[in-house]
Amino acid sequence: MRVLQTEALIPVIEKLCIKACCELNDNVMDAFRKAVENEESPIGKKALEIIVENGEFAKKEQLPCCHDTGVAVVLLECGQEVAWEGMPLEDAVNEGVRRGYTNGYLRKSVVADPLNRENTNDNTPAMLHVEIVPGDQVKVTVMPKGGGSENMGAFKVLLPGEGKEGVKQFLLETVAKVGGNPCPPYIIGIGIGGTMDTCAWMAKKALLRPIGEHNPNPYYAELEKEFLEAVNKSGVGPIGMGGTVTALDVHIDYHGVHITALPVAINFQCNAARQASEVI
Secondary structure, X not given: OEEEEHHHHHHHHHHHHHHHHHOOOHHHHHHHHHHHHHOOOHHHHHHHHHHHHHHHHHHHHOXXXXXXXXXXXXXXXXXXXXXXXXXXXXXXXXXXXXXXXXXXXXXXXXEOOOOOOOEOOOOOOOEEEEXXXXXXXXXXXXXXXXXXXXXXXXXXXXXXXXHHHHHHHHHHXXXXXXXXXXXXXXXXXXXEEOOHHHHHHHHHHHHHOOOOOOOOOHHHHHHHHHHHHHHHOOOOOHHHOOOOOOEEEEEEEEEOOOOOOEEEEEEEEOOOOOOEEEEO
């Protein structure tokens, strides 16, 4: 059994908050460069070139690539051979976010109460998810999630008989409805199955998968390709200005489900597709 102090999370999360907001990883930047080559619309191509330039400049100057530095979605994949000591785990996570957003001069966008709307002025609380995995290490991931993309998410419980075509129709209806609001080209995470809560989390977690990496199940891998092609035929295009690259990728995750239901959740990640991870 490996014993870790919860306080060890604080500097790690502080660093990851800043890094994620200022540095789009190579996987994302390479996808944008490929999109420039594939985009058929001159306006869309120019928009993509600006996105690439913005990402390069943000990393060089260590500035946020988007003014909306989002809510901090934090995923802890904790090895089952790890034991925690020290301050409450959630408090340590929030302290890391507090320091990251304060010391990194990142915009604080979180209010303490959804109805009374008083800003906490430090971007806490974080949206914390903890998963137990094999081993004695902890993988810490921070995904800043901007309002423009998060607000466009959708959930629906389909009838089981609607099947694959029902999921596809729901996806295309959602894309048509949100248009350019999630700042395309975006990544689309789709959760299928489970219950309402697991379905929504699958959709969000799917956004962390590298662009171009398909679901290991061949059936769902083919669905991802089919859905991506369909979304890119929508004509929404980069920044919603029309074109052939509306999405960089579609990622599907699935889970067992009750015989009476077919829940589907859709989560968008904007072109500021930010994430950063570290293993401790």
